[in-house]
Amino acid sequence: MPRIAPIPTTSDAPSPFRTRAEKIRDREEKREAVLRAAVRMFNARGFHATSLDDVAASLGISKPTIYHYLGNKEQVLIECVTRGLEPLRQAAEAAKDEPGTGLDRLRRFLRHYAQINMEDFGRCVVRTGDEFLSQEGTLQFRARKREIDMALRGLIADGIADGSIAPVDVKLAAFTLSGALNWPARWHDPAGAMPVEDIAASMVDIITGGLALRP
Amino acid sequence: MPRIAPIPTTSDAPSPFRTRAEKIRDREEKREAVLRAAVRMFNARGFHATSLDDVAASLGISKPTIYHYLGNKEQVLIECVTRGLEPLRQAAEAAKDEPGTGLDRLRRFLRHYAQINMEDFGRCVVRTGDEFLSQEGTLQFRARKREIDMALRGLIADGIADGSIAPVDVKLAAFTLSGALNWPARWHDPAGAMPVEDIAASMVDIITGGLALRP
DNA sequence: TAAGCAATTTACTCGTCAGTATATAAATGA
DNA sequence: TCATTTATATACTGACGAGTAAATTGCTTA
Known part of the structure; x- marks a missing residue:
């Protein structure tokens, strides 16, 4: 454990520097955002009629980003x-x-x-x-x-x-x-x-x- | 009506020459056969996952034949x-x-x-x-x-x-x-x-x- | 007999879309 | 400071599949 415990920040001034745990949570959040966008489109237009390009576009990201978070x-x-x-x-x-x-x-x-x-x-x-x-x-x-x-x-x-x-x-x-x-x-x-x-x-x-x- | 009434054939010896009415019925039958084959595949694999090539193949015919009987x-x-x-x-x-x-x-x-x-x-x-x-x-x-x-x-x-x-x-x-x-x-x-x-x-x-x- | 129509085929075009190769920039860590 | 990892993008490949063009064969009818 080469990492020194961070000094607790005041909770109303969030630091722009993310801790390891925060970054894991960030990642989770993005994954969830992709899934929520996808499920809405699947429900609305059907799975086959929804392309991952569409899903990506609805989030303002690109398709390879989805592949980065979810394999296929x-x-x-x-x-x-x-x-x-x-x-x-x-x-x-x-x-x-x-x-x-x-x-x-x-x-x-x-x-x-x-x-x-x-x-x-x-x-x-x-x-x-x-x-x-x-x-x-x-x-x-x-x-x-x-x-x-x-x-x-x-x-x-x-x-x-x-x-x-x-x-x-x-x-x-x-x-x-x-x-x-x-x-x-x-x-x-x-x-x-x-x-x-x-x-x-x-x-x-x-x-x-x-x-x-x-x- | 330039057509002479056909001599009634004995019912157990079907003629290979079809009358106009028979041909219309033949056409209907083929249409129905296509639809039945299609619906089975739609039900089994889903509409989007079924190609008309598949349907045609299951009937031993080619895709344009389906287009001949049903527009798209x-x-x-x-x-x-x-x-x-x-x-x-x-x-x-x-x-x-x-x-x-x-x-x-x-x-x-x-x-x-x-x-x-x-x-x-x-x-x-x-x-x-x-x-x-x-x-x-x-x-x-x-x-x-x-x-x-x-x-x-x-x-x-x-x-x-x-x-x-x-x-x-x-x-x-x-x-x-x-x-x-x-x-x-x-x-x-x-x-x-x-x-x-x-x-x-x-x-x-x-x-x-x-x-x-x-x- | 020639023209036309019906049924059917082979061989295409064209668009869409899943998935990938590659580049880049930033953050991390040795 | 240099290598590595993470996040993201652009630009591509390759397959699949809807729909079409054009040729063929045979029957019908003028």
Whole structure:
């Protein structure tokens, strides 16, 4: 460690000289900026219809800069879906250890799920088909999604076991629920009037409560 | 009419000389064959990842032949989604004049809807985002889909009016239902064991009946 | 029989875009 | 002070793929 600890600067006068840690953070920030710009364009125009030249231009940089931070176009997409999948994974994990009946926990998880699917990276997950990735990428992607699907099925099974959920086909129910809550990735307009939380809550009410009027 | 009526041939010995009507039908058949080959590849690999050379090769013909029957690549896609939308439109129209409560009619329609979305052209409708079409194409496509969405909303509203459906937000409910039933276009495997009718029926039960166990 | 039309091919053009080679300038460190 | 690393740019290559030009063959019709 040949480096002397820097004298702490007053926090309101940021030095133009960056420490090693700061530079690592700078780099991260730039990476993230590239990913956010990319995911927005992927969502708006589709992966194949978006060139990395476009993405670079939208940030006022050049294409090789993107290649400097992220190896290639597929890598950009993979990082985007990873960022979309991560909060889903966390929500799924959290749902396991929560109190309440299976139905209660399922409903909480589904509201999370719906909201994440209306955010930039979540939308990208839904819109990314296997067509876009290499064989290896597809395998990883599917494995990650499967993890979440399995958690969802687990919650449904729990609910059936404790009597809070009707005895349905678990796999089919999981597909049906996720389909309903994935679809906003296609139609939801972030500029819309209705808050995301409300949309999520209403959709979950519809699919768990059912449309038929209860006597 | 300078043409003499042909002597009727025995039906088990088809003549190699085609009449005018036969030639028109031949042409139609070839068009359809191109569209069917194209839609399969679009569904399997995505629109952008499918070249018309690929489609032609899969039929043992050359690319200009496709251009002979269909003006350009967008036209191919438009014809595919048209063929997917048409049965949906018919089902929506038929649902209006059927007997039963709003809920009954809705459920019947939804089962149709789900099944169509598991067929080649129906899947293509679901998987075709606005990204793929020109401005004009997008407008037409959206208008057609809107027609079906409106029919769906109408059925839900009818059910609410006659008391068979709970008083939900109609627009959101329509999006939720269609989302759930669109999703099989992504995951359903036509070679799967479970018959399409059964999948459709189960999914419709889940979304109309709701997951929560009824006391 | 000649003109025209329908169906189909081979062999192109042209644009786009992922990815790369190379240069440069600044900061870091020996 | 000199070598190395980091960040960035300009300018290229190479592939792919939509769409077209032009030739061919055979049938239809004046």
